[in-house]
Amino acid sequence: MSGAVETITQGNDAEQRAPDQTPEREIGRVISCDGGFAVLATSTLQHEVDSSDIWTIGRLITIAVGESRIVGLIYKLNSVDSDWEEKKSNTVQAQIELVGEIRDTKKGQPIFSRGIINYPPLGSVAHKIRSRDLMAIHLPYTKRSMVIGTLSQDDKIPAAVDIDSMLSRHFAIVGTTGTGKSSALALLMRKCLEARPDLRILLFDPHNEFSTAFPDKATVLSSDTLDLPFWLFQLEEFAEVVFRGREGLEEEMDALRDMIPEARAKFAAKQNAGGKTVRRTSDVGNISADTPLPYRMTDLFAQIEEEIGQLDGRHDRLVLKSLKTRLDALVNDPRYRFMFTARTVDDNITDVIGTIFRIPHNDLPITCLQLAGVPSEVVQSVISVLCRMAFELSMWSKGSCSVLVVCEEAHRYVPLDHSQGFGPTRLSIARIAKEGRKYGVHLGVVTQRPGELDPTILSQCSSVFALRLANDSDQDIIRSAISDSSASTISFLSSIGNREAIAFGEAIATPMRMQFMELRKEFLPGAEIFKTAEADPNNPPDIDLNTIIGKMRGMHE
């Protein structure tokens, strides 16, 4: 199926009923109406239309009222009698929510508007909805609309999103495990790049699933290939790595706070003396522990040593010795090699940012950062540093470098419980969520537990793709996110199929129940694992235990 919406034809005129034609699409009559809701009654044998096609939760129907057609969403069905007569007529009632109204222009083009002007009188006739009307309801005719699947109600009708509003006001994909979140994300990322070839995407991949999903579009960075110098970390981010989330080490932290700016100033002064001005000499005194200027670990160590040797130093000797041991262990730990490689003693910030944020992108606009196997305190700090850089990059480029930051398993980094997670990570993600729109930095969050995600982040995501959600509290979160007038759209969130979603928000014309289009197998996240899973069980692949154990040890060293 083609991506852009303009390529889709405009419905089916044959459905339009001629005035003298029998009312073959008639499906029931209004027997009650109370503003936002109505009840339809029908008898199962009364109408020619195949009722199984219409009487399904989540379907839309129309009710003819004068020149316009009121659109209703079926959210509850019941039989009036307590039992079901197989061969006889059964009376069925359908509760519907009134979601909007369709009027035809003079040229016969249907136009949908939310809200109802003319309420249906009792006895009004309900019809099966026309394809043209369904299209008018669901297709956003904006410049950068992209088709991402089909409507569940009618698979001939494309489901489309407006990529510009999806990006600028951020988006979320939520759903129980295995429902298709990661696949939907891969699809949406492809559509975003199709509509916005200037976009860069930074994807945090906690399960190393996406490396195979974008063979044509992504560079993959792992802790072996990432180069993120320690001096780019702000004090708190660096401390998270040094103290590994442990509290009660304030004195060591104070020592770092004093000494890192001195080490940075020393480096700047040396560079200036060598003719490479990194900072005006007059500004060297203003360097703080957070200024992104390089420094050498050897200078930091020398300073600690010097203070240990002083009789009345600023800090307790035992504290300094403990800090030195800690830093020593860190620098020599192979898991932190990406922070302390030999290459990082120079001011290579341009290379680092250029590589991570794909400037120039050389046709590979996605950076997929593999985080499985990386210690959690490092993951937190790395995400904090990178989200901060993404924001600053977009801000200082005045929007000419537009970045989409995607957090898979976002509840791990911005959990509901503020005592969990890492403060600076929360702040840097929240900054993108709150202010990113102004500078062209966008956020996509994916989570299986919306209830465990910080609500301020979720509330900033103006487009939501809700896949099946089994848990009541998770459903409540999504229910509160959708506007009142469409609340019943998500009453069936617990029962929709895999790959199906209820999409609503800025990027979607009207809340819709849709099915994501099928991704080619080789573009599915986790394709690597499938290959292994699909191997012949009678002829399983060799298990290289030495490599596996090496990796297990590396993780817990």
Ligand SMILES: Nc1ncnc2c1ncn2[C@@H]1O[C@H](COP(=O)(O)OP(=O)(O)OP(=O)(O)O)[C@@H](O)[C@H]1O
């Ligand atoms: N759009 C799609 N096209 C093709 N297959 C799909 C699609 N969506 C889901 N699937 C199938 O469903 C499986 C599970 O999807 P996926 O891994 O995306 O789920 P998930 O919600 O991310 O799961 P988890 O919570 O475990 O990460 C995929 O392996 C794939 O076989």
Ligand SMILES: [Mg+2]
């Ligand atoms: Mg997944």
